[in-house]
Amino acid sequence: MTDRHNSLRDEAIEWVIRLGDPAFGDWEGFTAWLEADPAHLAAYDAVVAAGEAVDPSLRALPQTPATPTRPETTMPERKARARWAAGGLIAAAIVGGLGWTAMNLRPAPYAIETGPGEHRIVSIGTATIALNGDTRLRLDHHDPHVATLERGEALFDVRHDEEHPFAVRVGDDEVQDVGTRFDVTREGEDVRVAVAEGSVVYNPRGEAVHLGPGQQLAAAGDASTLHLTRTAVADIGGWREDRLSYEQAPLATVAADLSRGLGIDVEAAPDVAHQRFTGVIAYGGDKTRFLAGLGPLLDVGVEHGHQRWLLIRKPESRP
């Protein structure tokens, strides 16, 4: 933000605050300020719009009782205080309720892990969970309605239970089922969620994004934006049949999925990591032959290194 932008904005804020006073009377001064520079109006409108946008949140605030150090002198204010006191009481009761629920269950965590290339299926509570290779899932003996994906990928089949919604935690994010079948991937700090059936809510206490069948959400760990894309429902969880399907996916993602599924380290070199791929990859059968023939499909070169396979730019397209 520039200094000019900030000083303009501060001036606009001053006027919005002054006009907020019911007794405001300097309309001549306000008109003169607006006339002085066309940019003043835009800045002023932006502050008014920001104020109006925040009003619903302010109305929804739990109202804490004020504790004035001076005695009240006017009637309207005393009436207002009585209203807050009631609000404060309700808020306190709700907080108390939450505290009780949370303390009711002592966690007893355990972990289920698969090695690279290994698949495994577990059932807990209302959920059946298929784990892809190189995946670690933390569960709780005392709470069958929550699972934490520490790394890798898992497909969740959840029978919805209104009383006990099933929640998947991924890093700081949470995915809550609304009766459904969905796939969750965690690659470092990046999280992907794809819904095959029913719907889920991503971060119910945060962004609260509802995802329906065929919708996929990608949240990069370092960025504040979420990406919503469409994906074919039938392809979700295809990794269980050694099949991966992509719509405009970066090769870095494809390489990570292949590593998990094949149990062989596959990496995309930096110059092709952001190259996009759309299509289906079936990787059953002989792994070495599959990897050697992968180049034309992904439009890259494939290099067999010491411990890993590297996707590189096609030799003929190099400068």
Added chain:
Amino acid sequence: MSDGLQAIFLANQPTLLRFLTARGAGTDAEDLLQELWLKISTAATGPVANPLSYLFRAAENLMRDRYRATRQATLRDIAWDESQSPASPGVSDTPAGERVLIAREELARVEAALEALGERAREAFRLHRIEGLAQRAIAAQLGVSLSTIESDMRRAYRAIMDAREDRE
């Protein structure tokens, strides 16, 4: 409408017109002045303490309504366009999805900014925005000095503006 208000309106037409023009009415200023006249003619008003200020306030509200309506109309057009776009399988609906997410994120950021203000400033801001109290009354109510409330107000507006502008 009281004859007093009517007389004040007629006597101050040029000033009100100038205000409406500067306030963003542009070439529609004359029409809006007419609309303002109709509005105050039909509104049941009791005695008005400061008639001229009352008229300016009505003009200000008229412009705020107009600005809001224009913005909402624009948003509706966008929504309509998106509903017409094909949602065939395999076709990305990223733009629509992202816009919704951006709005949600913006709301989350604004609410986080309110949270970060602290209890007193937040309550002062609420009394200013929702209860429409004057800053002096807020100061008395919360038992702090007027200058504290003035600084709370500036801080609150800056914080919500920052939260909204921080789009990237």
